[in-house]
Amino acid sequence: MNTGSPAEAARSARAEQRRHQLLTAAARLMERDGFHGVSMQALAEEASVSVGLIYRYFGGKDEVLLAVIWRVLDAFASQVPEAIDKAGPDPVERTAAAFAAYCTIIDEHRHAAVLTYRESRTLSTEGRARIKSAEVETGRPLRACLREAIDEGLFRDVDVELCSYDLLLLAHGWALKYWYFEHSHDLQDYVRTQTALMFGGLLRPEHRGAYTHLLAG
Amino acid sequence: MNTGSPAEAARSARAEQRRHQLLTAAARLMERDGFHGVSMQALAEEASVSVGLIYRYFGGKDEVLLAVIWRVLDAFASQVPEAIDKAGPDPVERTAAAFAAYCTIIDEHRHAAVLTYRESRTLSTEGRARIKSAEVETGRPLRACLREAIDEGLFRDVDVELCSYDLLLLAHGWALKYWYFEHSHDLQDYVRTQTALMFGGLLRPEHRGAYTHLLAG
Amino acid sequence: MNTGSPAEAARSARAEQRRHQLLTAAARLMERDGFHGVSMQALAEEASVSVGLIYRYFGGKDEVLLAVIWRVLDAFASQVPEAIDKAGPDPVERTAAAFAAYCTIIDEHRHAAVLTYRESRTLSTEGRARIKSAEVETGRPLRACLREAIDEGLFRDVDVELCSYDLLLLAHGWALKYWYFEHSHDLQDYVRTQTALMFGGLLRPEHRGAYTHLLAG
Amino acid sequence: MNTGSPAEAARSARAEQRRHQLLTAAARLMERDGFHGVSMQALAEEASVSVGLIYRYFGGKDEVLLAVIWRVLDAFASQVPEAIDKAGPDPVERTAAAFAAYCTIIDEHRHAAVLTYRESRTLSTEGRARIKSAEVETGRPLRACLREAIDEGLFRDVDVELCSYDLLLLAHGWALKYWYFEHSHDLQDYVRTQTALMFGGLLRPEHRGAYTHLLAG
C-alpha cells in the first residue's frame, strides 16, 4: 500500500472544486430565495450533485451558509490589505483603495454579501459570534488607514469606529440595493461617487486640493 | 334606539389593540430569531393569545411580517414630513431634521426596521413590490430637501438619489449594527456624529461656517 | 309566574323555523362541498345566523348532518305509506306508487339524499346505526308491496330484499348522478323509464297486458 | 459497461410496489373511515412507511384518493372488454358478461369502489372532471353491448344510457351496501339474482326461452 501523495493531492483538488461548486450554487440560490427558501434538494440539483454528497463536504445546512459568508470575509482578509499596499504610502489614497477594494469584493460576491446582513439570525450563537468577530477583523485595515490619515492631519478628527462602519455599510449598500442602482450606476460610478461624497466630509479643507481626483464625483 | 355605534367602536378599538399587541410581539421575536425562526405558536405565546386568533387579524405569517414592516414605513410617511416642517425654511436644517427623524423612528422601531433588510426575500413578489415602492416613497421628502439645498447652492452638486440612499442606509445602520454601537454610542451621539460626517461632505466650503452646530461631531 | 302557553308556542314555532332554515342551508352546502367541506362558520353565514346559535339547536356538526339525513328518512316514513294508500288496492300499482314516491321525495331533498350515501362514514357508530336501522325501516312499505304482488302471483318470485334494495338504489340514483341526467331527463321521465324497465322484469308474462301503462317506458 | 438498466428496473419495480402498498392501505382505510377520517399519519402507519415517503409517490392526499379511484377505473377499462370478448358473439351473453365483470371488479376493489360515490366532492374540479369522464368511458363497452342486443331485436327498445347507468349502479350497489348483503348473499348470488331481475325486464318475451340460464335467479 502506498501513501499515494499525488493521488491525495488530486483528491484534495477535487474536493476543493466540489466545495467551490457547492458554495457558488448556494450563494446564488440563497441570494435569490433566502436561506430558508433553499432546500438541500434544490441546492443539490443546482450544484448537480446528490443531497448526500453535500453532507460529505459540509456538516449541515447552517455550515453551508457559514462557509458562503466565510468566503466573502476571506476575500476581504486577503484582498483588501493587498489593495492597500498597492496604493502606496499616502493614507488618503490607501483609505480610498481600501473602500474600492471592499466594493469590488462585494460586487464579485454580490449574492453572498447580502447574506451577512440577511441571514445572521439564522446561525447558531457560536456561528454568529465567529462571523461577528471576523467582521470586526474585516474592518481592521480600513480602521488603520483612517487612523493614519487622521494622525497625519489629512482627515478631520472623526470617530474612526463609526466612520469605518459607515464605509463598510456603504460598500455593502451596493449589494443590498443592487436592484435599485443597477440601471443607473455601474460599480465604478458607485465607488467614485461614494468616495467623492465621503472623502469630501473627511478631508480637512486645506488638503482638499491635493485630492481633487477623489472628490470629483 | 341608537345605531350601536359605541359597541362597534369598542370592538374596533379592541381589534386595533390586538393588532398592536401582535405586531409588537412579532417585531420583537422576528428581530431576535428571524422570520423563519419564529413559529406561529411562539408568536401566539409571546403575544399571550392563541394561534387561531392571529389568523383572525392577519391572513397568515407573511402578512404579519408585511404589517410589521408596514408600520415602520407608515411612521416614516407620517413623522418625517412633520419633523421637516418643524425645522423651518432652511434646506440644510431641513435635511438634518429629516435624517434625525429617520434615525429616531428607526430607533423606536429598532426590531422592525432591520426586517426590511433581512426578510424581504421572504415576502411574495407582490408584497415585496409594495414594500419597495413604499420605500422609494419613504425617501421622497429627504430627496426634496437635498435637491432644495443643492439648488440654493448650499450643498455640493451630489447625486441626489445616491446621497439620499446613503443617508437612509446610515439611518438603518443604527438598527442593523445596534449590538455594535449600543455600548459606545447612544442615539443622539449616533445622529450627531453621522450628521457631522455627512454634512461635512455635502456643504460647500463657503457655507460651512453657517452650520458649525451641525458639523461639530 | 305563568306557563305562557301562547308564548311557548310562538317560541317553539320560531325554533322549528330556525331548525328548518339551518337544515336547508346545511343540506345545500353539504351537497355541494361535502360534509367536511362545510365549516360551521360557512353554515352560519349561509343560514344568516351566528355560529353560536347553531349550537343552541344542534349538539354539534355531526348532529346537523344526522338531522339533515333524518329529515329525508322522515319524509320517506310519512309520505311513502300515504302515496301507497292513494294508489288503491292493486299491489302492482302500489309498488309503482311507492317507487314514484321515493323518487319524488329524493328529488325534493336532492341535496340531502346523497349525503346518506356519501357521508355515512362520517357519523359516529351510534349515529350510523340509527341511520342504518331507519333505512331498513324506510324500505318496509316497499317490501310489503312487493311481497303482496308476489303472493298474489303478479310478480315473479324474486328476492324481495334484493329487489327492494334495487328500487331504492335506483331512486337514489336520481340524486347520485343528477348531473348526468339533468339535461336529458326530468323526474317524470326518469320515474317512468325506470318503472317500465324494472316492472318489465318483475311482472309475470301473463299479467303484463294488464299494466301496459306502466311498461310503456 | 452497461446502461444501468437493471438497477433502474429494480428501482422502478420497488417504486411500483410502494405505490401498490400505499394505495391498498389507502383504499382500506378510506373505505372504513372516509377520506377525511384518514390522516396521512394513519395512512403511513397502515402502509408501514413514514409520512414523508407518501409525498415521494403522490403529490398530496388528494392525489392518493385520485389514484385509488383511478385504479378501479383502470381495472374496468382493461378487464371489462376482455370479459366481454370471452363471452362470445351473442350480445345478450356479452351484456351479462359485462355486468358480471363490473360486479367482480367492484368486489375485488370493494374498498375503493365506494369512494367514487362517496368522495367525489372532495376532489378538485379538475380531478373530478377527469373522474367523471373516465366513468363515462367506463360504461362505453356496456352501452355497446346493450345497443347491439337492442339492434338485433333481443332486448326491448330501452333507453341505453339509462339502462347502462342502472346496471353500473347495481354493480356498485354490491359495494355500497355490502354490510347489508354480506350475510345473506355472496357475490355469485348477487350477480345471478340481479342478472335474472334485470334481464327479465330487458329481453323481449319471444327470446326469453333462449336465455333461461340467465333468468333463473
Place this chain on the structure above:
DNA sequence: CATGAATGAGTGTTCATTCAT
C-alpha cells in the same frame, strides 16, 4: 335568545438529515 371573539387540538405538508447500496 343571540352574538362572534377566542381557543387549541389536529391537519396536511415540507425538508434537513441519515444510511443502505
Place this chain on the structure above:
DNA sequence: TATGAATGAACACTCATTCAT
C-alpha cells in the same frame, strides 16, 4: 465516492366548539 430513498420532527394553518357579553 456518490447516490437518493427513507425518515420524522416541525411547521403553518383550520375549524369545531365555548363563553363572556
